[in-house]
Amino acid sequence: MTQARPDPSAPGGKPTFGQRLSLALGAFFGILGDADLAARYASLRAAKAPAAPPPPAPTLKTVSPDAALQLLALLQREARLIDFVGESLAGYSDAQIGAAARLVHEGCGKVLKEHFSIVPVRDEPEGSRITLAAGFDASAVRLTGNVVGQAPFSGSLSHRGWRVTESRLPRLAEGHDTRVITPAEVEL
Secondary structure: OOOOOOOOOOOOOOOOHHHHHHHHHHHHHHHHHOHHHHHHHHHHHHHHOOOOOOOOOOOOOOOOOHHHHHHHHHHHHHHOHHHHHHOOOOOOOHHHHHHHHHHHHHHHHHHHHHHEEEEEOOOOOOOOEEEEOOOOOOOOOOOOOOOOOOOOEEEEOOOOOEEEEEEOOOOOOOOOOOOOOOOOOOOO
């Protein structure tokens, strides 16, 4: 008993090698001799060309807010940042606001120096001309202004950027509630 060959015109039917060879030779000579057929073939081939796969969606990770809340607590303890930002400044003079801002500035600086090592993203001085080659790290360099075309890009460095190279936040005791930034104070 011989097996029936699949019908290439049937849905899901695949032509045999011999049928594909005959089809390819017929298409080859047909395209060479008929410009209209060649145009239809080119159009069909362009329509069936595999599209570039879309870039994979970034994976978003869930982050515990503990470190952010801990940093906020440190900024409150050393600089009274939440008190300063939450206070209405309408009733204060510029000199009073300036004095308070100086204390907040010093306290914030202390926290950053004590708990982080921070370095510039770019070493060149601000205002210098730089060229970004193709494949530059777009998470470390943001293009601004009239951004058109492809890298390399040449422009003026308006901000060097900042990168944390080390974080030294204190360890938290088990059961510590990081949502309490500063406990309420009751004077007796």
